[in-house]
Each structure stands twice: as C-alpha cells, then as structure tokens.
Amino acid sequence: MAIEKQMLKKNNQCKVKFMLPGEIAEAATSVHLVGDFNNWDRMDMPMKKRKDGTFYVSIELEPGREYQFRYLLDNHRWENDSEADKHVPSGVGDSTNSVLSI
Numbered sequence: 001m002a003i004e005k006q007m008l009k010k011n012n013q014c015k016v017k018f019m020l021p022g023e024i025a026e027a028a029t030s031v032h033l034v035g036d037f038n039n040w041d042r043m044d045m046p047m048k049k050r051k052d053g054t055f056y057v058s059i060e061l062e063p064g065r066e067y068q069f070r071y072l073l074d075n076h077r078w079e080n081d082s083e084a085d086k087h088v089p090s091g092v093g094d095s096t097n098s099v100l101s102i
Contacts, residue, residue, distance in 0.1 A: 001081045005102060013060040014102045020071050020079065022053020028073040031055040035069030035097075042072055061102055068097040 001024065004017040018033050025031055033045040037059070047055035061067060068088065071079040080087060084098030 001083045003081060003083055003100065007063065008060065011060070012063070014063045015058055015060050016100065016102070017056060017058045018047070018069075018071075018081070020047065020055040020081075022055075024079060025049075025053060025055055025073060028055075028077075030074055032072045032075075033057050033059070033069060034072050035067055037061060037067050037069070042075065047071075061100075063102045065102060067100045067102070069100060070097055 001021060002019040006015045008015055020031055031047040032042055033047055034040055034042055038044040045057055045059065047057040049055050069081075071081070073079060078095065080096060081098040085101040086099045087096040088099055090097045
C-alpha cells in the first residue's frame with residue numbers, strides 16, 4: 001500500500017494519493033475510500049483500477065489535521081492501510097481505522 005502527500009501552494013491544501021495494490025485488492029471489482037473526510041459515505045469516493053490491478057484515488061485535504069479512513073472492497077470487505085501514519089480503535093468491535101496525519 002502507499003500514500004503520497006503533496007502540499008499545494010495555490011490553495012493551502014494537501015493532495016493525497018491513496019493506492020491499494022492488486023495483491024491486497026485480489027479479485028475486487030470495486031474499491032472505495034471511506035473516512036471521516038467524506039462522512040464515512042461508502043459510495044462517495046470510488047477508486048480507479050489500473051492495468052496492474054492497483055486501485056487509486058487522489059483527494060485534497062486540509063493540513064494540520066488527522067483523518068481516519070479505510071478501504072471498502074466490493075461493498076463488504078474492509079481493509080486498513082499498512083502504511084498509514086497510525087491505527088486507532090474504530091469503536092466497532094475489535095476493528096481499527098487507519099489514520100493519516102497532514
């Protein structure tokens with residue numbers, strides 16, 4: 001997994017590119033980025049699939065904050081990002097959320 005961060009001078013935002021490798025996504029036909037930045041809307045941020053099987057999406061976020069997120073595969077399987085800045089309990093069972101600090 002990979003997360004790339006780039007500060008944008010034009011609007012004081014941080015462009016973040018989220019990538020989920022094909023070996024994690026396996027045979028998934030859809031992957032969505034879900035987090036507190038989109039009110040945990042399961043359909044709001046679909047990720048695009050590359051020929052190599054990697055899913056990706058880029059978004060702009062306000063710097064100076066932490067954002068919790070997860071990947072939702074085929075509307076039923078949740079995945080964390082192993083390269084997230086940290087992981088915190090989600091409050092639902094024993095699951096955790098990935099955390100991105102900007």
